[in-house]
Amino acid sequence: MTSEMHGALARADLQRLLDALSAKGYQIVGPTVREGSVVWETISSVSELPIGWRDQQEPGRYRLEQTGAQEIFGVVHGPQSLKPFVFAPREPLLQITRSKEGFTTSPTLPQPEKVAVIGARACDLAGLAIQDRIFLNETYRDPYYATRRDGLFVVAVNCTRSLQTCFCASMETGPRAKCGYDLALTEVDDRLLVEAGSEAGRDILSGFSLPPASEDLAGEATRRIESCAENQVRRLDRSRLPHALYEAHEHPRWDEVAGRCLACTNCTMVCPTCFCHTVEETPDLSHQHTAHARLWGSCFTQEHGYINGKNIRPTIKDRYRMWLTHKLASWIDQFSTSGCVGCGRCITWCPVGIDLTEELSALLTPGVQPPIDLQHKIGT
Amino acid sequence: MVNPYVIHPATIVEKIREAEDITTYRLQLVDEEARRRFRFKAGQFNMVYLFGIGEVAISIVSDPDEPERLDHTIRAVGRTTKAIADLQPGETLGIRGPFGEGWPLEEAKGRNVVIVTGGLGCAPVVGAIEFIFKRRNQYGAVKILHGVKTPHDLLYRERFDAWRGFPDTEVLLTSDQPDKTWRYHVGVVTELFEQVSMDPEKSMVLMCGPEIMMRLGAPILMRRGIPATAMYVSLERHMECGIGLCGHCQMGPYFLCKDGPVMRYDRVEQWLGRTGV
Numbered sequence: 001m002t003s004e005m006h007g008a009l010a011r012a013d014l015q016r017l018l019d020a021l022s023a024k025g026y027q028i029v030g031p032t033v034r035e036g037s038v039v040w041e042t043i044s045s046v047s048e049l050p051i052g053w054r055d056q057q058e059p060g061r062y063r064l065e066q067t068g069a070q071e072i073f074g075v076v077h078g079p080q081s082l083k084p085f086v087f088a089p090r091e092p093l094l095q096i097t098r099s100k101e102g103f104t105t106s107p108t109l110p111q112p113e114k115v116a117v118i119g120a121r122a123c124d125l126a127g128l129a130i131q132d133r134i135f136l137n138e139t140y141r142d143p144y145y146a147t148r149r150d151g152l153f154v155v156a157v158n159c160t161r162s163l164q165t166c167f168c169a170s171m172e173t174g175p176r177a178k179c180g181y182d183l184a185l186t187e188v189d190d191r192l193l194v195e196a197g198s199e200a201g202r203d204i205l206s207g208f209s210l211p212p213a214s215e216d217l218a219g220e221a222t223r224r225i226e227s228c229a230e231n232q233v234r235r236l237d238r239s240r241l242p243h244a245l246y247e248a249h250e251h252p253r254w255d256e257v258a259g260r261c262l263a264c265t266n267c268t269m270v271c272p273t274c275f276c277h278t279v280e281e282t283p284d285l286s287h288q289h290t291a292h293a294r295l296w297g298s299c300f301t302q303e304h305g306y307i308n309g310k311n312i313r314p315t316i317k318d319r320y321r322m323w324l325t326h327k328l329a330s331w332i333d334q335f336s337t338s339g340c341v342g343c344g345r346c347i348t349w350c351p352v353g354i355d356l357t358e359e360l361s362a363l364l365t366p367g368v369q370p371p372i373d374l375q376h377k378i379g380t
Numbered sequence: 381m382v383n384p385y386v387i388h389p390a391t392i393v394e395k396i397r398e399a400e401d402i403t404t405y406r407l408q409l410v411d412e413e414a415r416r417r418f419r420f421k422a423g424q425f426n427m428v429y430l431f432g433i434g435e436v437a438i439s440i441v442s443d444p445d446e447p448e449r450l451d452h453t454i455r456a457v458g459r460t461t462k463a464i465a466d467l468q469p470g471e472t473l474g475i476r477g478p479f480g481e482g483w484p485l486e487e488a489k490g491r492n493v494v495i496v497t498g499g500l501g502c503a504p505v506v507g508a509i510e511f512i513f514k515r516r517n518q519y520g521a522v523k524i525l526h527g528v529k530t531p532h533d534l535l536y537r538e539r540f541d542a543w544r545g546f547p548d549t550e551v552l553l554t555s556d557q558p559d560k561t562w563r564y565h566v567g568v569v570t571e572l573f574e575q576v577s578m579d580p581e582k583s584m585v586l587m588c589g590p591e592i593m594m595r596l597g598a599p600i601l602m603r604r605g606i607p608a609t610a611m612y613v614s615l616e617r618h619m620e621c622g623i624g625l626c627g628h629c630q631m632g633p634y635f636l637c638k639d640g641p642v643m644r645y646d647r648v649e650q651w652l653g654r655t656g657v
Binding site: 094277330333 | 389433455472623624628633635655657
């Protein structure tokens with residue numbers, strides 16, 4: 001039971017929670033406004049959080065607006081999920097040095113760090129759970145990921161406002177954080193409902209003598225979360241996946257979407273679950289030492305499908321189909337879960353506003369679709 | 381915690397020239413403990429590493445019963461493999477592995493084995509052939525059907541000659557762009573199917589070569605009555621990690637580095653014919 005320990009905290013007292021986490025040795029990371037978006041930064045004060053800001057997200061569009069309110073968690077999310085904290089964008093793997101025997105390799109595991117992330121959303125937690133399945137499964141436990149994961153403390157925030165691009169309700173991943181958090185907050189006007197979801201979370205809360213949350217507060221929090229779910233305008237129909245998408249391999253819609261996709265890789269970079277990476281070797285000038293690192297990769301690059309002199313996926317059509325089919329279909333066969341959590345980031349951060357919910361729905365509709373410019377003409 | 385990224389140095393004991401741009405590198409792990417513990421199955425692969433350059437996935441072609449020497453046949457075609465081609469015996473490469481699923485040689489015992497290969501694609505199956513001939517009486521009839529584009533592409537020429545000498549064994553070669561010296565069949569490898577008898581109930585097929593060869597060849601064999609579940613193919617994709625993480629080697633729902641590279645045909649049948657998969 002995740003809410004066996006809960007309490008009410010005055011919004012003005014959130015700093016106490018940050019201080020308690022600091023006192024336990026956590027580096028605190030929260031969303032901060034930077035260059036028109038929010039990004040994770042190390043913070044020490046609640047005042048650094050995007051108080052009074054709200055994000056508006058649409059296909060290919062992200063805007064922050066200042067509302068003048070005291071709302072702390074009005075911004076739903078920025079381009080980053082929890083992925084960079086555990087699956088580092090650039091992870092040094094080995095330091096290799098020439099020696100008498102040829103060379104010696106030393107693993108370069110990250111320094112264990114205690115990091116408390118404030119403001120992760122239910123979709124981010126769902127993404128983290130999927131990454132855990134990939135990097136920490138029965139047959140393989142990635143030591144680099146595991147080191148970072150072990151030090152992570154997550155303070156989730158339940159969503160009470162949906163973006164135009166959100167569809168977590170249809171993916172059953174949100175808007176309420178179900179599991180995987182240490183603490184979960186729900187902001188209800190000037191109060192925060194605080195729930196513990198782990199031993200570490202209970203440990204932090206036990207140091208507070210929080211008054212138990214009133215039924216009124218808990219009820220209002222639930223009402224707002226439910227209303228957030230009901231207000232979602234996008235949804236993804238998973239009922240016929242994975243097979244219907246496999247069967248749509250020759251659907252004309254792939255050609256049509258390939259005409260819009262720029263293969264820029266943005267969707268894979270902002271996705272909370274995409275895990276493809278490349279391994280890079282960087283020797284120093286003396287050629288005595290070399291660093292072996294893995295970097296986030298993308299199935300939208302030329303290199304991804306390269307194989308001795310030919311490319312398995314030479315066209316953007318091939319690569320978009322690879323990405324969407326993997327994300328929504330083959331992921332299910334591989335990891336017994338969809339690769340999509342419904343966060344909508346790939347929709348927002350796509351420079352041309354490609355919406356995977358719309359693409360899926362077109363792909364699962366048999367027959368030839370009119371080209372999109374024609375659809376617009378019909379519509380006007 | 382075992383770190384699967386750690387690379388073990390291996391000395392090049394011998395370089396065997398197979399063709400102009402193709403060489404077999406006989407490697408021996410430097411560390412005695414690592415050498416003693418290394419075990420592999422025919423059809424599995426290693427990530428072969430060159431200091432300062434990087435890694436490539438290369439199948440192990442030598443006998444699994446002699447794991448202290450590891451043969452890798454490499455065509456100098458990309459950045460890493462071209463740099464490896466400059467190395468001489470005594471110099472060092474690195475090895476991570478072995479990875480993947482190999483050939484089903486235990487299940488094949490007591491059965492006839494039909495081996496269909498094309499070009500350099502025969503490399504991953506060479507270890508399996510050697511394995512079978514070392515235990516000749518445990519297997520039924522063996523038929524090796526090998527196709528090359530030009531006679532120049534025929535690797536392991538001496539081995540094919542040696543295999544021909546085993547009892548109850550047929551070795552058929554074909555070239556679709558032969559020269560005057562070519563004494564064997566002219567055409568593509570699937571044409572050789574008509575020249576051999578196959579007992580569909582007793583045969584197991586191992587195929588390795590260009591994807592189109594397997595895609596076109598397997599249905600012909602199925603029409604001869606061989607079930608899809610008795611055919612195995614070794615598939616190739618870009619691989620950077622060997623442990624199903626980097627994402628490059630996907631074919632439909634499979635990661636060929638860990639679910640393959642050897643796959644039972646019925647599992648991949650629907651993916652083989654698809655573009656961009």
